[in-house]
Amino acid sequence: MPTGKYQPYRPLGLPDRTWPDRVARQAPLWCSVDLRDGNQALIEPMDVERKRRMFDLLVSMGFKEIEVGYPTASRDDHAFVRHLIEDDAIPEDVVIQVMSPIRQDFIERTVRSLRGTRRACLQVFNPTSEAQRRLVLRADRQATLALALDGARQALRLQDSLPGTELYLQYAPESYTQTEPDYALEICNAVLDFWAPRADHTLRINLPATVEVFPPQEFADRIEYVSRHLAHRDRTLLSVHPHNDRGSGVAAAEMAVLAGAQRVEGTLFGNGERTGNVCLITLAMNLFSQGVDPMLDLGAIDRIRRIVEDCNQMPVPARHPWAGDFVYTSFAGTHQDAISKGLLARQKAGDRGVWDVPYLPVDPRDIGRDYQALIRINTQSGKGGIAHLLRSAYGLELPRRLQIDFAAVMQQRCERTGGEASAPQLWLTFEETYALPRAADAPSHPPVPPIAEPTGAAADRWRAPAQDLLGALGATGQVRHLQVDRVSGRLNGIVVYLEVVVGDRAFWALGRHPEESEAVRRAVRSAARRAALPRTPVAP
Numbered sequence: 001m002p003t004g005k006y007q008p009y010r011p012l013g014l015p016d017r018t019w020p021d022r023v024a025r026q027a028p029l030w031c032s033v034d035l036r037d038g039n040q041a042l043i044e045p046m047d048v049e050r051k052r053r054m055f056d057l058l059v060s061m062g063f064k065e066i067e068v069g070y071p072t073a074s075r076d077d078h079a080f081v082r083h084l085i086e087d088d089a090i091p092e093d094v095v096i097q098v099m100s101p102i103r104q105d106f107i108e109r110t111v112r113s114l115r116g117t118r119r120a121c122l123q124v125f126n127p128t129s130e131a132q133r134r135l136v137l138r139a140d141r142q143a144t145l146a147l148a149l150d151g152a153r154q155a156l157r158l159q160d161s162l163p164g165t166e167l168y169l170q171y172a173p174e175s176y177t178q179t180e181p182d183y184a185l186e187i188c189n190a191v192l193d194f195w196a197p198r199a200d201h202t203l204r205i206n207l208p209a210t211v212e213v214f215p216p217q218e219f220a221d222r223i224e225y226v227s228r229h230l231a232h233r234d235r236t237l238l239s240v241h242p243h244n245d246r247g248s249g250v251a252a253a254e255m256a257v258l259a260g261a262q263r264v265e266g267t268l269f270g271n272g273e274r275t276g277n278v279c280l281i282t283l284a285m286n287l288f289s290q291g292v293d294p295m296l297d298l299g300a301i302d303r304i305r306r307i308v309e310d311c312n313q314m315p316v317p318a319r320h321p322w323a324g325d326f327v328y329t330s331f332a333g334t335h336q337d338a339i340s341k342g343l344l345a346r347q348k349a350g351d352r353g354v355w356d357v358p359y360l361p362v363d364p365r366d367i368g369r370d371y372q373a374l375i376r377i378n379t380q381s382g383k384g385g386i387a388h389l390l391r392s393a394y395g396l397e398l399p400r401r402l403q404i405d406f407a408a409v410m411q412q413r414c415e416r417t418g419g420e421a422s423a424p425q426l427w428l429t430f431e432e433t434y435a436l437p438r439a440a441d442a443p444s445h446p447p448v449p450p451i452a453e454p455t456g457a458a459a460d461r462w463r464a465p466a467q468d469l470l471g472a473l474g475a476t477g478q479v480r481h482l483q484v485d486r487v488s489g490r491l492n493g494i495v496v497y498l499e500v501v502v503g504d505r506a507f508w509a510l511g512r513h514p515e516e517s518e519a520v521r522r523a524v525r526s527a528a529r530r531a532a533l534p535r536t537p538v539a540p
C-alpha cells in the first residue's frame with residue numbers, strides 16, 4: 001500500500017483538556033440535516049412530497065431544529081421551503097434552518113425563500129482548509145477570512161428584509177477538521193465580533209467534520225480549544241456537524257459534546273455524503289441507554305426506519321446500532337441461554353428495577369420491538385435458546401432434561417438442513433419427536449385403555465396411573481418425571497411431559513389435550529410408542 005502518499009494528522013496538543021473526565025447528563029440540542037445534507041447525498045434527491053413525509057416524521061419525533069434545504073440548489077429545495085411556510089406546517093416551537101454559500105445573489109434568494117416564517121436559522125459557510133483555499137477558492141488566508149466576513153455582513157443586512165421573522169445567524173467554516181485550528185478560530189471570532197454588537201439573538205458557530213480525518217479524541221480537543229477561546233461565548237451556541245469517514249462519527253460527536261458543543265447536526269440512521277453524517281438515532285439511543293432523556297421519541301423505531309427508508313430509498317443495514325433487524329437477536333447458544341435466564345428473572349421480579357438482561361443493552365420493548373425475534377435457532381444454538389423460543393412463542397416450560405434431549409434433536413436437524421429453524425418449525429419438530437412418532441416407525445399397539453383417575457398430592461398424582469397404563473401397553477420402563485402444565489395462547493390446554501427410563505436409557509414423550517386425563521393418556525401412549533424406537537442414553 002502506498003503509505004507515503006498520506007500524512008498523519010498533527011495533534012493540536014491540549015494537555016489540560018477537561019472533556020475526558022466529564023459524563024453526559026443531558027441531551028444536546030439536536031438539528032436534523034436529513035432534508036439538506038442527507039438529501040444532497042441521495043441518488044435521487046427527495047421531491048416535495050417525500051420531503052414533507054420526512055419533515056412530519058422529524059417533527060413527530062420531537063426535533064426542534066430542522067435544516068429544511070439549500071433553497072438555491074434546486075426548484076424542489078426552494079419549493080419545499082415555500083410549501084412548509086405556506087401550508088403553515090412548521091410548529092411554533094420548531095426552528096427551520098436553510099443554508100447558503102457566500103454569494104450575494106444566493107444569500108438573497110435563500111433569505112427570500114423564508115418570507116412569512118416565524119423563526120428560522122440562516123447558515124452561511126465557506127471552505128477554510130489550506131487545500132480548499134488553494135484549490136477551490138484560490139484565495140489566501142486573508143481573502144478567505146474576508147469572504148467569511150462578507151457572508152456575515154450579507155446575512156446580517158438581510159435580517160431586516162424579513163419583517164416578522166426572527167432570523168438566527170449561523171456561520172460554518174466548512175472543512176474545519178482540515179483547517180489550521182488557530183486560523184479557524186480566528187475566522188469564527190471575526191464573524192462573531194462582527195455580529196455581536198449588531199444582532200439581537202443568540203449567535204451560532206457550527207464546526208463541521210466535513211471530512212473525518214482524525215480520531216475522535218482529536219476532534220474533542222479541537223472543540224474544547226474553540227469552546228475555550230470563542231469570542232462572545234456566553235451568547236454563542238456552539239454546534240458540531242460530524243461526518244463519518246473513519247467510522248467514528250458517533251464517538252466524535254459524543255466527545256465533542258463533553259468538550260463543549262451544545263448542539264449536534266446529523267441525520268436519521270446516518271444518511272449523508274460518502275459514509276454519511278453522524279447518526280442521531282444512535283446518539284439519542286446511547287444517551288437513553290444510560291438513563292438520560294434523549295429528548296427524541298424513539299418508541300416506534302421500526303416505523304421511523306420504514307419512513308426514512310422510503311424517503312431516502314435506501315435500506316438501513318441489519319446491524320445498524322439500535323435499529324437494525326438483527327440488533328436484538330442472538331443466534332449463539334450461550335448468549336441465548338443468558339438472555340432467556342435474564343428475561344425469566346425479570347419476569348419473576350415483576351418486570352421492575354434496573355434493566356440487567358445480559359446481551360441486551362436496552363429492553364427492546366422500549367423502542368417498540370417484542371421478544372419474539374430475540375432468539376433465532378441454527379447450528380450455533382443450544383438448549384437455552386430453544387427453550388426460550390418454545391416458552392415465548394407457545395408458552396411451553398420444558399423440563400431441563402427434555403431441553404437437553406430436544407437440543408440434540410434440533411442440532412441434528414439444523415446440521416442436516418443447514419439453515420435456521422423458525423418457532424413454528426421448532427414446535428413441529430418437537431411435536432413430531434415427542435407426541436407423534438411417525439407412523440412408519442410406530443409399532444402396532446393394542447387399543448389404549450382408559451387411564452385410572454389419580455389420587456394423592458397434585459404434583460405426583462398422575463405418576464401411578466401413568467405407570468400402570470405404560471405396563472398395560474406392554475412397555476417396560478419406569479416413569480421418572482411427569483409434569484402437567486396448563487398452557488394458554490396458541491396451544492391452549494393441558495400439556496404433559498413424561499420421562500420414562502428403561503435400563504440405562506431414557507426417552508421423553510408429550511401429551512396434549514384440553515382434558516388433563518386425556519393429555520396424560522396421550523403422553524403415555526407416545527411413550528409406549530417411543531419405547532420401541534432407538535433410545536437415547538439417560539441424561540445426567
Ligand SMILES: CC(=O)SCCNC(=O)CCNC(=O)[C@H](O)C(C)(C)COP(=O)(O)OP(=O)(O)OC[C@H]1O[C@@H](n2cnc3c(N)ncnc32)[C@H](O)[C@@H]1OP(=O)(O)O
Pocket residue numbers: 037040070072073074100101102103125126127136137174210
Ligand atoms: C460540505 C457541504 O455539504 S456544502 C453543501 C454542498 N451542497 C451542494 O453542493 C448542493 C447544492 N449545490 C448547488 O446548488 C450548486 O453547486 C451551486 C448552485 C451552489 C453552485 O453551482 P455552480 O455555480 O454551478 O458552481 P459549482 O457547483 O461548480 O461550485 C463551485 C463553485 O462554488 C464556489 N464555492 C464553493 N463553496 C462556496 C461557498 N461556501 N461560498 C462561496 N463560494 C463557494 C467554488 O469556489 C466554485 O467557484 P468557481 O466556479 O468560481 O471556481
Ligand SMILES: CC(C)C(=O)C(=O)O
Pocket residue numbers: 037125172174175206208209210241243
Ligand atoms: C457546511 C457544513 C455545515 C457541512 O455541511 C459540512 O461541512 O459537511
